[in-house]
Amino acid sequence: MAEKSKVAIFISGRGSNMAALLYAAKLPEAAYEVVLVAANDPKAEGLTLAAAEGIDTFALSHKGMQRAEHDAAMEQAARGAGAEYIVLAGYMRILTDEFAKRWEGRMLNIHPSLLPRYPGLDTHQRAIDAGDSHGGVSVHLVTPELDAGEVLGQMRVAIREGETADSLAERIRFAEHQLYPRVLNDYLGRENDPQFLLDKVRELALALPQTHERESHGSPGWRAGSEKSGKYFAYFNDQHHGSEHIAVLVKTGSMDELLDLVEAQPQAYFKPAYYGASGWIGVILNRPGLDWDHVADWLERSWRSVAPKSATKLIDAAEQF
Numbered sequence: 001m002a003e004k005s006k007v008a009i010f011i012s013g014r015g016s017n018m019a020a021l022l023y024a025a026k027l028p029e030a031a032y033e034v035v036l037v038a039a040n041d042p043k044a045e046g047l048t049l050a051a052a053e054g055i056d057t058f059a060l061s062h063k064g065m066q067r068a069e070h071d072a073a074m075e076q077a078a079r080g081a082g083a084e085y086i087v088l089a090g091y092m093r094i095l096t097d098e099f100a101k102r103w104e105g106r107m108l109n110i111h112p113s114l115l116p117r118y119p120g121l122d123t124h125q126r127a128i129d130a131g132d133s134h135g136g137v138s139v140h141l142v143t144p145e146l147d148a149g150e151v152l153g154q155m156r157v158a159i160r161e162g163e164t165a166d167s168l169a170e171r172i173r174f175a176e177h178q179l180y181p182r183v184l185n186d187y188l189g190r191e192n193d194p195q196f197l198l199d200k201v202r203e204l205a206l207a208l209p210q211t212h213e214r215e216s217h218g219s220p221g222w223r224a225g226s227e228k229s230g231k232y233f234a235y236f237n238d239q240h241h242g243s244e245h246i247a248v249l250v251k252t253g254s255m256d257e258l259l260d261l262v263e264a265q266p267q268a269y270f271k272p273a274y275y276g277a278s279g280w281i282g283v284i285l286n287r288p289g290l291d292w293d294h295v296a297d298w299l300e301r302s303w304r305s306v307a308p309k310s311a312t313k314l315i316d317a318a319e320q321f
């Protein structure tokens with residue numbers, strides 16, 4: 001089994017979601033372990049539970065502190081504990097943009113509404129007032145914009161006759177406790193799931209103009225140009241030739257560039273067997289917080305180096321807008 005991802009949980013209060021996450025981490029199929037529970041309120045109830053379960057805790061009141069300063073201290077605690085992911089569970093603080101950006105793709109939040117409906121506060125009352133048939137809960141990636149990152153999973157919760165915000169909140173809590181550990185687990189699992197990674201690369205490669213897929217030596221590959229005379233710009237590489245990586249191979253500009261990248265960022269790049277000799281680099285996909293925009297940039301660059309002029313002109317025109 002792959003190594004477990006290390007997760008820090010940030011809370012502000014009761015920490016019932018934290019408890020759900022913590023106990024789910026004890027199940028055999030858990031893809032993560034909790035390395036820290038941190039709170040912006042030293043009195044947060046969840047802290048004592050975490051400590052009783054033998055989890056490291058950290059607490060620092062935000063009162064009298066600058067936002068950036070408090071964020072930095074929380075972040076430092078998470079890093080110090082070796083966290084690769086931050087999971088917000090009822091953390092009632094708005095984070096600085098910089099903090100959110102630094103953890104993009106590696107920070108999740110749970111929000112008690114069916115996003116994009118009702119970001120912000122008072123979600124239950126707003127759903128009841130609007131006459132909605134259901135409230136619910138969403139787990140999403142955190143981006144600088146409040147409650148607006150990619151939704152990873154949702155669960156609907158029926159609103160009954162005469163429902164109050166409190167009664168609805170209480171029931172939604174049950175749904176939260178089911179949803180959060182599951183979505184977190186799936187999210188972490190997918191970064192090692194070859195099928196998920198292949199589907200993503202395929203989507204990005206085929207989004208470029210005049211491309212098609214063709215197998216090469218048993219691996220999926222993508223070509224630019226016509227079916228007849230097209231040229232490869234990417235290959236999918238699933239732990240081939242003894243490599244532990246799942247990767248996409250793309251063309252670099254030169255052998256020097258390839259070797260420099262591999263030396264400077266061995267966690268992100270490697271020189272693949274056979275292909276490496278002709279300037280193809282392996283961009284590693286099965287790693288925490290992979291930036292898919294970066295993969296898309298590599299694919300486009302590699303595609304540009306072989307694509308017909310008619311096709312690159314198309315994309316140049318599109319990129320002007």
Ligand code: GRF
Nearest residue numbers: 014015016017090110111112
């Ligand atoms: C939950 O309702 C969650 O959706 C929201 O804050 C609440 C936290 O509750 N973001 P708890 O501390 O996990 O019990």
